[in-house]
Amino acid sequence: MNRAVNADKCLLASVNSCAVEKNIEFLLVLIKVVIKICGSTSMAPLIEKMAEDYKSYNPNITIEITATDSSDGLNSAIRSECDIAMSSRELADYENELLTKKAVARDGIAVIVNAENPVENLSEKQIKQIYDNNAEKWSDLK
Numbered sequence: 001m002n003r004a005v006n007a008d009k010c011l012l013a014s015v016n017s018c019a020v021e022k023n024i025e026f027l028l029v030l031i032k033v034v035i036k037i038c039g040s041t042s043m044a045p046l047i048e049k050m051a052e053d054y055k056s057y058n059p060n061i062t063i064e065i066t067a068t069d070s071s072d073g074l075n076s077a078i079r080s081e082c083d084i085a086m087s088s089r090e091l092a093d094y095e096n097e098l099l100t101k102k103a104v105a106r107d108g109i110a111v112i113v114n115a116e117n118p119v120e121n122l123s124e125k126q127i128k129q130i131y132d133n134n135a136e137k138w139s140d141l142k
Contacts, residue, residue, distance in 0.1 A: 031060060032060050032061075032062070033058075033060070033061045033062070034061075034062045034063075034064065035061065035062070035063045035064070035083050035084065036064045036066070036081070036082040036083050036084075037051070037063060037064065037065045037066070037082060037083065037084040037085075037086060038065070038066040038067075038068060038072065038073045038076045038077075038081075038082040038084075038085060038086065039066075039067070039068065039069065039070055039072065039073015039074065039076070039077075039082075039085045039086030039087055040067070040069060040070045040073060040086040040087055040088040040089075041067040041068070041069065042088045042107060043067075043086035043087070043088055043104075043105070044065060044067035044086065046104070046105055047065055047086055047104075048065055050104075051063040051065060066082070067086075070085075070086070070087040070088050070089045071089075073085035073086050073087060074087055074091065074095050074099065077099055078095070078098050078099065085099070087101075088107050111127055117138075118138070119138055119141075122141070125142075126141045126142070129141055129142070
């Protein structure tokens with residue numbers, strides 16, 4: 001699985017040389033490559049569009065996209081079960097050590113609370129506390 005992807009990347013990286021450009025385009029059409037991408041459901045629509053666009057450049061490529069969640073995708077990439085992981089969260093220290101990351105987009109998040117909630121303002125730090133499970137009650141927020 002990884003050998004085919006690496007061969008494709010090597011060919012794409014060599015396109016800078018005008019003398020071999022036609023040969024590389026010829027080889028890209030001949031090489032059948034399968035790239036497996038898995039992970040974040042919020043990233044999947046963007047990646048599906050990018051994959052569709054790339055297939056117009058290289059019709060012999062197969063891109064398999066499986067949307068589960070960020071952690072599952074990252075763990076699958078670490079275990080070499082997929083070639084690329086989609087993540088909509090920051091990587092943990094050990095994930096940063098084991099994987100190479102490249103940002104392709106930013107998520108916009110809106111925090112909405114019930115109108116009867118007594119909290120009128122939340123800082124970014126407090127929202128992070130909530131999502132990191134460091135606050136069980138409103139009074140736990142600092």
